Amino acid sequence: MADDLIKQIQDAPDLQALDALRVAALGKSGSITALLKSLGAMDADTRTKEAPKIHAQREAVSNAIAARKDALEAAVLEQRLATERVDLSLPSDAIPVGSVHPVSQVMDELAEIFADLGFAVAEGPEIEDQWHNFTALNMPEAHPARAMQDTFYVQPRNEGEEPRVLRTHTSPVQIRSMQALGAPLRIIAPGRVYRSDSDATHTPMFHQIEGLVIDRDIHMGHLKWTLETFLKAFFERDDVAIRMRPSYFPFTEPSAEIDIGWSMEKGRRVVGGQEGWMEVLGSGMVHPRVIAAAGLDPDEWQGFAFGTGVDRLAMLKYGMDDLRAFFDGDLRWLKHYGFSF
Ligand code: PHE
Numbered sequence: 001m002a003d004d005l006i007k008q009i010q011d012a013p014d015l016q017a018l019d020a021l022r023v024a025a026l027g028k029s030g031s032i033t034a035l036l037k038s039l040g041a042m043d044a045d046t047r048t049k050e051a052p053k054i055h056a057q058r059e060a061v062s063n064a065i066a067a068r069k070d071a072l073e074a075a076v077l078e079q080r081l082a083t084e085r086v087d088l089s090l091p092s093d094a095i096p097v098g099s100v101h102p103v104s105q106v107m108d109e110l111a112e113i114f115a116d117l118g119f120a121v122a123e124g125p126e127i128e129d130q131w132h133n134f135t136a137l138n139m140p141e142a143h144p145a146r147a148m149q150d151t152f153y154v155q156p157r158n159e160g161e162e163p164r165v166l167r168t169h170t171s172p173v174q175i176r177s178m179q180a181l182g183a184p185l186r187i188i189a190p191g192r193v194y195r196s197d198s199d200a201t202h203t204p205m206f207h208q209i210e211g212l213v214i215d216r217d218i219h220m221g222h223l224k225w226t227l228e229t230f231l232k233a234f235f236e237r238d239d240v241a242i243r244m245r246p247s248y249f250p251f252t253e254p255s256a257e258i259d260i261g262w263s264m265e266k267g268r269r270v271v272g273g274q275e276g277w278m279e280v281l282g283s284g285m286v287h288p289r290v291i292a293a294a295g296l297d298p299d300e301w302q303g304f305a306f307g308t309g310v311d312r313l314a315m316l317k318y319g320m321d322d323l324r325a326f327f328d329g330d331l332r333w334l335k336h337y338g339f340s341f
Contacts, residue, residue, distance in 0.1 A: 002057040005031070006061065009061070010067075014072060015069070021065070022065050026061065026062060032057060035054045097340075098334075100339040102320070102337050107310055110313075113233045113234060114211070116233075117230070119211065120188075121187070121190070122188070123191060124191070128167040130165055132167075132172035133171075136175045137172070137175065138289045138290055139250045143250065150195045150197055151196070152165060166194035169193050169307060170191055170209065173191070174286070177189070177212060184216070185212060185213070185215070185303070187210075187211070188211050190207065190208070191209075192206070193206060193207070193208050205327070206311050210307045211307070212303060214291070218304060223306070226304075227258055227281060227306060235272065240261070240271060241260065241273070242258055242259065243259040244258060245279075251284075251286065252285055252286060253285060253288075255282070258306070259279050261273055261274035261277060262278055280308055281307065282306065283304065285303070311323055320337060
């Protein structure tokens, strides 16, 4: 009978069938359990004779169950490994990756170019007090130049406080840098600026980069060389022509607007050549009053400053035509014009 049972155990097709056999043999009312129980009713002599046989049967049956269980489990595992194997040759799902926004890309390019010329990067707050944004830059209260830049005013927190402004240009960083670092000084200040203006070429928020050099014996030749060198490096062309046009800014004297030459290439207007001119920068020698307002002696220190729109530079270099697209967050546009990491 035990041989028969062992044969059934060895042939058990799966773990459930095996467990049914185990219960039938070794369970509470199993056949082997019944044999073991029968020992109690035997007289001592018979029991001495039968007990080893019955125990041997129980042993054989439970060994057979354990062996079959191992074999079946191994088979199940093998089956799982075969069907669940990761197929490394399958193409993976495309993971969407972002790109560097053209404004960030151009800011990085500018910082790199000016780093080579010895300029450090400076920063200032976007919510600025009127003294830094206007007064110290030689734009006293009621000065008509304050009206030139359509200013966003920020409601003061406490009554009687002067309202602050969203900075209308990066020029207040000139003042903050001179105050914090003294002279000599060579900085650029890239960042966001705000004016209440909106059309295809104006957005209420845009980006500027400011440049400031303060030292002894600085003159306009230094300004011209610096801007020419920077524009050639930025547009990656040696034939970038520049033209300085007299202009007016309250914080520079004399002031000059910088135009660069453009020409038509493959039906597109590109930087380089001299078929026409377009304005790209404001600049000039830092007004002595500005130097004094920042706490430096204008008889000892002179300097030049310049400012330009980063977004415009990006449009010119990479051929984009609507400034507003910069800030729409349209993924197709970002994918087209963005830079990969
Ligand atoms: N702040 C000026 C503007 O926003 C640009 C400028 C900067 C001009 C520095 C001269 C010197 O238009």
